[in-house]
Amino acid sequence: MAHSAATASDDATPIAPALPEGKDAKAFHRMVFIGIAVALAVLPLVLYPVFLMKVLCFALFALAFNLLLGYGGLLSFGHAAYFGMASYVSAYGAKHWGLTPELAILAGTLTAALLGLVFGALAIRRQGIYFSMITLALAQMVFFFSLQAKFTGGEDGIQAVPRGHLFGVISLADDRVLYALVALIFFAGLLLIYRIIHSPFGQVLKAIRDNEPRAISLGYRANQYKLAVFVLSTTLAGVAGATKAIVFQLASLTDVHWSMSGEVVLMTLVGGMGTVFGPILGSFVIIAMENYLAQFGAWVTIIQGVVFVVCVLLFREGIVGLFARLLKKPL
Numbered sequence: 248m249a250h251s252a253a254t255a256s257d258d259a260t261p262i263a264p265a266l267p268e269g270k271d272a273k274a275f276h277r278m279v280f281i282g283i284a285v286a287l288a289v290l291p292l293v294l295y296p297v298f299l300m301k302v303l304c305f306a307l308f309a310l311a312f313n314l315l316l317g318y319g320g321l322l323s324f325g326h327a328a329y330f331g332m333a334s335y336v337s338a339y340g341a342k343h344w345g346l347t348p349e350l351a352i353l354a355g356t357l358t359a360a361l362l363g364l365v366f367g368a369l370a371i372r373r374q375g376i377y378f379s380m381i382t383l384a385l386a387q388m389v390f391f392f393s394l395q396a397k398f399t400g401g402e403d404g405i406q407a408v409p410r411g412h413l414f415g416v417i418s419l420a421d422d423r424v425l426y427a428l429v430a431l432i433f434f435a436g437l438l439l440i441y442r443i444i445h446s447p448f449g450q451v452l453k454a455i456r457d458n459e460p461r462a463i464s465l466g467y468r469a470n471q472y473k474l475a476v477f478v479l480s481t482t483l484a485g486v487a488g489a490t491k492a493i494v495f496q497l498a499s500l501t502d503v504h505w506s507m508s509g510e511v512v513l514m515t516l517v518g519g520m521g522t523v524f525g526p527i528l529g530s531f532v533i534i535a536m537e538n539y540l541a542q543f544g545a546w547v548t549i550i551q552g553v554v555f556v557v558c559v560l561l562f563r564e565g566i567v568g569l570f571a572r573l574l575k576k577p578l
Contacts, residue, residue, distance in 0.1 A: 275576050276441070279524060283437070287430045296422040297494070302534045303433040304491040309514040309526030310440050311483035316512075317521035318444055319476040320456030321371075324379045324508050325386025326484055328366070329359040331503030332389060333485035338405040338498035339398055348411045348419055348428070352489040359485020360478060362389075367477035371470055383505065390503045404499030408492060425494060432490055436483055441523055443479065452476055513551065517558050519565025522578050528567055 290299055308330055315321050337355030340346040346354060370381045393399045400406070410419040419425040443449050454462045455469045463469050492498045501507065510533065518529020533551065540547050562569040571578040 272577050291423060291426055296426040298538060300426055300429045300494045302531050303429050304487050305534055306527045306530040307433050307436045308484050308487035309511050309530045310437060311480045312511045313515045313520060313526045314440055315476055315480035316515060318449060318452050318456065319473060321473060322379045323382040325382035326511055327503050327507035328386035328389040329363055329481040329484045330488035330507060332362055333359040333488035334492040334498040334502045335399050337489035338408040338492040341411060342405060342408050347415050348413050348493050351493065355489025356482060356485040360482040363478045363481025367474050371473045371477065386508060393500060393503045402500060404497060406497055408496040410493055429490055429494060436486060444523060513555055517555060517565055519568035522567045522571060524578050525565050525567035
């Protein structure tokens with residue numbers, strides 16, 4: 248029995264392809280970060296700022312989800328709960344409590360973190376599909392709570408959320424000023440996730456993801472690490488949801504619906520699960536399809552499904568994962 252378990256663990260393949268990382272890889276990543284920073288500065292001159300802000304919010308959401316799935320090996324079907332609840336709290340705080348934008352976003356983020364701590368403590372007791380089903384069930388509880396609670400506005404949601412003044416001084420009424428804030432939040436979140444992935448904590452996460460029994464035998468408390476990455480992921484998802492509420496001045500049931508959880512999975516897989524930059528490209532592709540193919544109505548969903556099937560069949564590692572394999576550099 249022990250021999251068969253060891254053989255099974257030896258045959259286990261990691262979620263993301265293991266590409267060598269060294270000084271060259273770090274230098275390459277610095278260039279990628281510089282490229283992203285330049286793109287964030289230049290793109291508003293070419294594309295509509297509100298569209299870009301939507302992409303950045305969902306990119307941060309996908310990055311947070313990828314931290315959990317790609318590096319923690321935990322597939323959550325209920326990440327919309329944290330994204331949406333943070334959106335509700337941020338919107339309510341800005342509209343009814345008169346909070347400034349940064350405090351409203353902080354309130355939403357803390358709500359997502361607390362919710363993630365409670366739900367994570369329950370969910371990580373199980374593994375595999377059972378873990379995924381528990382996260383989905385908990386997320387559906389949040390959806391029905393949001394539907395019935397008075398402060399959420401029910402089916403109408405919370406509308407006309409004021410953007411307010413950042414730190415009580417800088418007006419965010421101008422889309423370009425708000426874009427600068429959203430871009431800064433996104434870039435800070437990306438840097439934080441990159442640091443987490445390449446920290447000793449991140450290395451232990453990868454070890455647990457690839458071979459949990461072996462990591463436990465080395466003395467690591469796997470459940471504590473999994474709960475920590477779960478809370479980190481839900482917190483960052485909360486930042487994305489809270490920021491989105493300020494950008495669109497709206498928090499609605501769409502943000503907590505199960506389809507939102509499916510959408511972030513799609514973004515992550517299309518871009519490249521287990522890659523640092525894949526979810527960013529995946530978010531851009533999916534949001535661009537939703538916006539520029541809106542004239543096709545319900546057919547957009549079918550087109551997204553076709554894109555997803557093609558990605559799974561032709562390159563399992565996603566678009567960025569494919570580039571990483573071709574360049575032989577971790578992305």
